Amino acid sequence: MYSLEIDNLCYSYDGHQVVNQLNLQVKQNEIVCLLGASGCGKTTTLKAIAGLIQPEQGKVIILGKTMSHGRSFIAPQHRNIGMMFQDYALFPHLNVADNIAFGLKEKSKRVRAERVTEMLELIKLTPFAERFPHELSGGQQQRVAIARALAYRPNLLLLDEPFSNIDAQVRFQLINEIRAIIKSQQVSAIFVSHSKDEAFAFADRLAIMDKGQIAQVGDPQLLFQRPNCKMVAEFLGQGIYLDAERKNDSIVITRFGEIASLTSLADTKASGQVYLRPQHLELDNNASAVVDVLHERFMGTEYIYRISADGQELEIPHPADKPLDLNAPISLKIKAHAVNFFS
CATH class of the missing domain: 3.40.50.300 (P-loop containing nucleotide triphosphate hydrolases)
Incomplete structure (x- = not known):
């Protein structure tokens, strides 16, 4: 009962x-x-x-x-x-x-x-x-x-x-x-x-x-x-959408390459968007996949960098002992994870 x-x-x-x-x-x-x-x-x-x-x-x-x-x-x-x-x-x-x-x-x-x-x-x-x-x-x-x-x-x-x-x-x-x-x-x-x-x-x-x-x-x-x-995804945590395509059991984002397995996801459509939260992303000084850093904020144990990617803004934490060089190109890397794919 x-x-x-x-x-x-x-x-x-x-x-x-x-x-x-x-x-x-x-x-x-x-x-x-x-x-x-x-x-x-x-x-x-x-x-x-x-x-x-x-x-x-x-x-x-x-x-x-x-x-x-x-x-x-x-x-x-x-x-x-x-x-x-x-x-x-x-x-x-x-x-x-x-x-x-x-x-x-x-x-x-x-x-x-x-x-x-x-x-x-x-x-x-x-x-x-x-x-x-x-x-x-x-x-x-x-x-x-x-x-x-x-x-x-x-x-x-x-x-x-x-x-x-x-x-x-x-x-x-x-x-x-x-x-x-x-x-x-x-x-x-x-x-x-x-x-x-x-x-x-x-x-x-x-x-x-x-x-x-x-x-x-x-x-x-x-x-x-x-x-x-998308409503549930956005309500439970800020993120950004990037266009993606399904290829076999993985997805490919045009700007960033293959990033994750799609096992257990029911959606079978070939194209759509992935929703990426800050914990899925990391920044480093690299000339590939360049993003714009809009703001840097030191928080003691970490830096918070506000970035812009495909017209969307997101704040990403970064280790305090490895600050980025804002005068050099900065890239956005996507960590391997089970992604949220929306068609």
């Missing part, structure tokens, strides 16, 4: 199709990220799962129970879903312990106390039980919010941009902590984000959304190395 099944979900707003025939399955104890640019429909999808909006079409099923389908609709408070918002939505007049206990009102006093104690230990904030939200750091507030969302043992946890307000210096440490907390509670989660770095660190699988649909779903490594379309 899946924790969540979405079948043919559709929703419009002011005549604009926000979510269009969206399908998704989430396994038990799995974290799935709805990832995409602003306006792609990810937050609307989250609201439909939570029951905050009623879809025009399609099914939302949680642990085998249909939550919405046609005229059948179960209200949010009866879906046993935990939610964590971008601003955490902690109650300012309640201390940490009371915030965590908020969703446990129907439990006995003893059960509430035991669960709050358990959650405080889980988020490592036992000494802060009597403090109020304004007396906590952003990271501590976030841990309280996740504890409150998990306290009543939800069937599914929904997180809407939960890390966007956290300082970059501690963000990924906190991401690892929150992920470990969710995994320890054996709960499935849907995580909405526009940051691929957060998604890679937090989720088991990514569902890349575009124009109200899921363009591709899979684990981060698969999507990064084998995007099924």
